[in-house]
Amino acid sequence: MDELMKDMTPAGKPIPLGRSSLQDLPTEVDVPKYQRRDLSPGIVHIGVGNFHRAHQAWYLHRLMQIGKALDWGIIGAGVRPYDAAMRENLLAQDCLTTLIQLAPGNHSAEVTGSMIDYLPIEEGNASLIAAMADPAIRIVALTVTEGGYYMDPKTGGLDIGHPDIRHDVEHPDAPKTAFGAMVAALRLRRSAGQVPFTGLSCDNLRGNGNILRKAVVGLATQTDPSLAEWIDVEGAFPNSMVDCIVPATGPNELALARQMGVVDAAPVTHEDYRQWVLEDAFCAGRPNWDEVGATFTQDVHSYEMMKIRILNAGHQVLANAGELLSQETIADCMANDGLQAFFRKVQTEEILPYVDAVPGTSPEDYLELIVRRFANPEIRDTTHRVAFDGSSRHPGFVLPILRDALAAGGSIEGLALVEALWARMCAGNRENGEQIDPNDPFWTKLQKTANDARTNPQLWLEQIGDYADIATHPKFSEAFERWLSLIWNVGTEAALATYVGKR
Secondary structure (H helix, E strand, O other), rough: HHHHHEEEEEEEOEOOOOOOHHHOOOOOOOOOOOOOOHHEEEEEEEEEHHHHHHHHHHHHHHHHHHHOOOOOOEEEOOOOOOOOHEEEEEEOOOOOOOOOOOEEEEEEEEEEEEEEEOOOOOOOOOOHHHHHOOOOOEEEEEEOOOOOOOOOOOOOOOOOOOHHHHHHHOOOOOOOOOOHHHEEEEHHHHHOOOOOOOOEOOOOOOOHHHHHHHHHHEEEEEHHHHHHHHHHHOOOOOOOOOOOOOOOOHHHHHHHHHHOEOOOOOOOOOOOOOEEOOOOOOOOOOHHHHHHHOOEEOOOHHHHHHHHHHHHHHHHHHHHHHOOOOEEEEHHHHHOOOHHHHHHHHHHHHHHHHHHEEEEHHHHHHHHHHHHHHHHOOOOEHHHHOOHHHHHHHHHHHHHHHHHHHHHHHHHHHHHHHHHHHHHHOOOOOOOEEEOOOOOOOHHHHHHHHHHOOOOOOOHHHHHHHOOOOOOOHHHHHHHHHHHHHHHHHHHHHHHHHOOOOO
16 A cells, blocks of 8 residues: 555645645646635535535535535534544635545545535534534534434434433523534524424434434424424424445544545545435435436445445444454454354344345345455554443444344344444453453443353343343354354454354
């Protein structure tokens, strides 16, 4: 990679990114063809991380490149204090982003300009509420992670007892959460006789639009049932499926942008693949994203099922074992014969049977696509990042497959091993003795239970509420206890070999 990067380094010093310097960037870097002054806002996006800028903002940028959707500019927003750093970085470079595509053996860069502003991060979210209340805003989109929707796992609805939600109920005009801010803005729109905006979730959740509807309508119900009904009837919350592997940005990514000729405080690297599938259910108009590769369909569920089960659950199959075996990235995991054999066996025998085909793609073909994408050595997607927030990702991605397999009487040995590997990883140390940095919002609790479960594996199943319906299922609990004990006794590598039949 170093030689490749050296060859790509343009002559002269790298150029600080900004609207006035676009013409000075190396000719190899694509830049916006549209004039930023011609853009006007149409979307507020909450959660301006790497994924949003590599995915949804890119699709809009591609439309703008052909002279369309100029009235759909994005205003960035956040509701957490840590969003302030991203805001500062992006505003300093006129909300431009350098996207670096990492295809095997080849890098290319483009600067996107579909974001035109970034709202202040402030207590009470007054600026965010005012922006969303503006009738020019027709879509409010979110990328707030799978665990950011305050769902109650027991009821499937909004967790009314969560302190943040209680705060928003008690202070509806100065909310803490994105959902509270959306409700406050929708209240203002209804009072002004305006139509609601569309709420568009871009997170990896099955039925993400339905979940967003539950969050917003459920919160509104607590303070104003008539407003909740108006939102539910007049508003729209289309389901969508999003897909692109986007690693975190660190020193290497900053250096790569510079070697490509751009000084960018927040560049984004991404793989050479994207997919976006959406329900065509918008209440206030939408950009024609399908003209640049997105798919509109009424059957998002099949697409999201395939992606979440094969890709997202597949990430969890690899990441915890990879952490334990000191594999730095997902590509490193795929280059490890034992880990790839484990991955393929779990996928083929215990995941693919519960995935339906979609137009043009079978589960088997999609698995081979995922194998190629995961194995891309240019994508430095760390196992630590992929394993992060297992307390949301395992219930969201893995356990639904496990339940389907139990109901069908199918094999669950590999899925039980996946869960045992998660429990072992949460003990907090790799097999070489190195410490694993905290990797979950509930890390302290998980780490204690994981260490206690070394001698009593059932403790792990009992303390995770999402296992409630299967914790005592004999087939699963026996397999989980057997695999966790084996991992502790003989190690991860030997346990994987036992599963794939090589020991």
